[in-house]
Amino acid sequence: MSLSRRHLLVSAAAAAAASAFARAAFAQAPMLPKKDTYKVGFAQTESNNPWRLAQTKSMQDEAAARGWQMVYTDAAGSAAKQVADVNSMIAQGVDLIFLAPREELPLIPAIKAAKGANIPIILLDRNVDQSLAKAGEDYVTFIGSDFIEEGKRVAEWLVANAGGKSKILQLEGTTGSSPANDRKKGFDDVIAANAAFTMLASQTGDFARDKGRQVAETLLQAHPDADIIYAHNDEMAIGAISAVEAAGKVAGKDVMILSIDGGKEIVQLIIDGKVAAVCECSPLFGPKAFDTAVAYANGEVIPAKLINPDRFYDITNAAESLATAY
Incomplete structure (x- = not known):
């Protein structure tokens, strides 16, 4: 075999390997560098009810307790605004985005944009269409109820x-x-x-x-x-x-x-x-959301879904449970 042909074959093999490596790397959700503190985004869907207000407070309280900077946005019930909010967080250079998607389909472009900017996303409370975006590939994980x-x-x-x-x-x-x-x-x-x-x-x-x-x-x-x-x-x-x-x-x-x-x-x-x-x-996502981000930065394998336990109330336990309801 001539030297030039051998060179071409080696070069082609190297190019194929590089291409396969790039595809494999792109198939993974962006990594989160290990740091002492982070600048994170929280893209909330709306703030017009007690559940959302409790969720936001839980996230803000946890960020403050850890000394992390949190960029907070409220989409006011608009999926289009929430996409714009995520794009704004990308422009601000946050390390990670916590996203509570208003709807399953419209937030896909925002998730793809964050991935393209090498910013990991953790979904809170609501999921997205699994045929268009996947945990571990397009975003890190979904945290929420079943x-x-x-x-x-x-x-x-x-x-x-x-x-x-x-x-x-x-x-x-x-x-x-x-x-x-x-x-x-x-x-x-x-x-x-x-x-x-x-x-x-x-x-x-x-x-x-x-x-x-x-x-x-x-x-x-x-x-x-x-x-x-x-x-x-x-x-x-x-x-x-x-x-x-x-x-x-x-x-x-x-x-x-x-x-x-x-x-x-x-x-x-x-x-x-x-x-x-x-x-x-439960809307109290703060501790679990931030713990998950730290675990991800530490290189731990994060499951595709992290399901919160939910209690059940009726007349048999409502009185005794009232004090601990959110």
């Missing part, structure tokens, strides 16, 4: 404690968000397997108290025989109580109210007899 399991637990409690009630109205969360998709699936799968129950209607209330009230009012007018309302979060459940009362009915007696989140206000409503049961979804 939303399907939350919906399933509420439905299983209902099956065991319905007391003859059977006609359900469902108030869904923000369309396209992972908690809305999954809390609906978990609940619907259990109910569909129980012929005693009928789903009369299911409509989004956008996780908001006033919209939940408005939607519940409309659905109760269309389905006056409804005797169960399952809301994907406390805010819509509390709005639904107002709608039930406006219809001349008694929440907790004429219409059973079920929810997910578990803030102090809703736990008190269980004690008051207006709400039947609630699956917790």
